[in-house]
Amino acid sequence: MRGRFGPERGRRLRAALRDPGRAWYITRQTDTYWHLVRDLGAGEYLDWDFSIPAGMPGGYPCPQLVYSRIGVAMATTDEDQVSPYTGSWVTSFVSPTSGYGSRSTTGSISTTSLSLVDGKLTAASVGRRMTIAGAGVGGADLDTNIVAFGGPNTCTVSPAASTQVSGAQVTFWPSHxxxxxxxxxxxxxxxxxxxxxxxxxxxxxxxxxxxxxxxxxxxxxxxxxxxxxxxxxxxxxxxxxxxxxxxxxxxxxxxxxxxxxxxxxxxxxxxxxxxxxxxxxxxxxxxxxxxxxxxxxxxxxTGFAASQPGLVTPATPGALILTTSRALTQQSALEAVYWWVPPGHPTGDFAGRLHGNEIQLSLTFALDGTPTTIPVGGVVTVPSGSRMVITQVTELRHPHVNAGATKIADVTIVYTLDGEGMTVDTTCTSLITAQLVSGYAAMLPLDSHYDRYTSSALRGPVTSASGDGSQKGAARAWLGALWTSGDRYAMSMELLYPGESTNWWQRSAPGHLFCQDREPSGGTRINKIYASRIGSPATAEPITPGVVLKGGAIYRFKRIAGGAEQALAGI
Structure with missing residues (x-):
């Protein structure tokens, strides 16, 4: 394979991993939980959680990309419709929470009397939590519970509606x-x-x-x-x-x-x-x-699910993505992030994304340039040839700057979902004088069964399976890829600004672009591609007010029916 690395090899990798033209689906489970779902073909989908991680340091709510999975879209039957239960079973209920499945329908309500259109209520529905769009005070959504069963289409709820609505979206949250x-x-x-x-x-x-x-x-x-x-x-x-x-x-x-x-x-x-x-x-x-x-x-x-391939998509009411392969099970950031050391503090800290210390100011969605609202329980389809742009504006704080009360940077992150894949474009404008002792322009974390790595600067793939924290394939590359040696999935990360976002590799040694074979955390190991801007405190980068840090990448996902190793190892 000598002579095929560098720009030419990067182009070959990009061509092998491109899968243009497929649809995206944006579904919303709760006020703070979305799914970004990519059609991979053959009835399979890649599902990224776009949500506020639990226990986020600093306590600043800011949705971000965390867990992901590959699966099949299936229409669900929730627990009310399951019978019989024999033996000792205890019913328990958990309020709507991140990732919890739901069933949506339409109905009309006046005070405590709710009428539905789908005829699925049973006596077991009593106690079920639901959200009724527009039925709260001033037309806000109403979070309420079924307290009495009146028939397949009628029930009594409490607390009561403050606004009478007809044909409203009703989202049922399951019990178990x-x-x-x-x-x-x-x-x-x-x-x-x-x-x-x-x-x-x-x-x-x-x-x-x-x-x-x-x-x-x-x-x-x-x-x-x-x-x-x-x-x-x-x-x-x-x-x-x-x-x-x-x-x-x-x-x-x-x-x-x-x-x-x-x-x-x-x-x-x-x-x-x-x-x-x-x-x-x-x-x-x-x-x-x-x-x-x-x-x-x-x-x-909680419930069961059924489908026929190709007849159910993420836009089908009540659909869930049922997992066939995990892509990422451990929280780990994709977006650019930096370690800030303010004057007078010897160590500093990461600020932003999963590291916390970040406050969201706005989050907007636009489909082909038209502002779009996604209600709880709703779904928006981004068809082939269209583009969804998600713009998130935040500000960074720092625990060592005025005890976290003063912002240190303004951040804008633009997520673009289109036929090419997912683009994450980050702009961070410093408001303080500091040293950056570590920082990454982009990252791609995947589960450990994505065990083969290569980049545009390597002569061939390397295996990442030791779990020892080592850096695999470190090189000055603009595109890196991970795939499953024993399966059919591959993902790549192509830098948006290869020179600017890495500061032309001046301070990134020894890492550059590499795959870290991460040690197990909580029993889970991952492989993660890093695009390093600052490699260590020895190569710290001075930052002053007004300095703009650009980061980001195009992420491509591919289902390769004949097997990823067979298609990619020889490029």
Whole structure:
């Protein structure tokens, strides 16, 4: 491959990873939670969370790109429609929260009487939380609860509406049920014409293991692990298997609801390619807890999902993206960020994005130049040939400058979603004198199964699988790419301002553009491409008021049907 690196190799990589012309979908789950969804073709979508991360340092709310996944769009059936539950199941409810699935419909309300159009209410709907657009004081959205069931289309709510509305958007927020009793089951029957089935569940530190059957076959939920696999992984004890006196066959497919953290809306595709028709899914609590001190054994069920490939998109009412492959499970920034050391403070700190110390002043959406509002529960389609521009204006603070009470910089971030991919363009204008001792013009964090990396400046790919924090493939490059050696997905990052944003690599040594093979954090490891502007305190960059720092990149995503390694390793 000698002689094919540099500008020519970068062009080859760009051509291989371009997938122009596909649609985007912008969905909004709550007031502070959006999804930026890219059509990858073949019924699959890349879904980025654009939200305020929990526990953000500094406490300044500022939506940003965090987790992402690749999955299939499926129309959901929420928990009201699931029956029967047998054994001991407890209903629990969590207020609308980041990532929580929802069902939307339309209805009319006057004080406490609500009428709906879709006929899906049941006695189990009592207690469900909902948001009714325009029914609050002064026409604000009303957050309320169902307190009495009146029929498939009618119910009583509390608190009451302050504004009478007709044909309003009504968003239902789901509850979940849990059981820790071995043998308890929940059974769900899909609509006719179903070929894919999935489940919406809850992952918590008190979660345990369930067996999942499709049409009575405990081996048919092939997108879930087997009982043998969770034993081999060390998550559950070998004693759960029938060969060791347990109740699970090694080939049984299982759902683990355990997570060292919390996720109240984990959507899992469990089986695809089924014969078109009606299918039955049965989830059975096993009573088994993971081999983690202090853990419990709960099986959680929020709802189920079904679809036919190509007939459901993210714009379909009630649709969720059910995960087939994780792209990023650990919070990590994409946007430009810098480490500021103000005068009189020896260490300094990062300011902005996931590091906190940032206040959002405005967030606007424009589709082909026309201002666009996305209501909670709503979705906007960006068709092929169109462009969505999201403009975020913020200000940076610093914990060592007037105890965080004084802004140190003005920031504008422009996200552009079009047929080329996603462009993130950051402008940061300093308002203080300081030293920057670290800083990155752009970043691309992906899960560790994106284990092959190359750039426009390398002769060939390198493997990033050691988890030792090392820098792989460091070079003065303008384009870097990561892909899955054993799968079909690839993503790249092309710098918008290769010279200006890196300060022409004057202070970036030894890193330049590189992939860091990150050490595990909370049990999760990632591979992350960095475009370094300042490499270390030894190469600190002095900053004065009025200095403008430009950063950003074009991010491209590609589903390569024949396999990413086969398509990219030889470029």
């Amino acid at each position: 049920r849990w059981s820790s009793t071995a043998g308890s089951t929940v059974t769900w029957t899909s609509p006719s014409g179903t070929t894919d089935v999935g489940i919406v569940t809850v992952l918590l530190t008190n979660g345990g293991l369930a067996k999942v059957s499709v049409d009575g076959d405990a081996t048919r939920a092939t997108l879930l692990p087997t009982a043998q696999q969770v034993v081999d992984a060390g998550t559950y004890a070998a004693s759960i298997l029938t060969t060791n006196g347990g109740t699970l066959q090694p080939s049984d497919r299982v759902l683990s609801c355990y997570l060292n953290g919390s996720n109240y809306a984990e959507s899992k595709l469990i089986a695809t390619g089924l014969t078109s028709g009606v299918h039955t899914v049965t989830v059975t609590a096993t009573g088994y807890a993971p081999v983690v001190a202090g853990s419990a054994n709960r099986t959680y069920v």
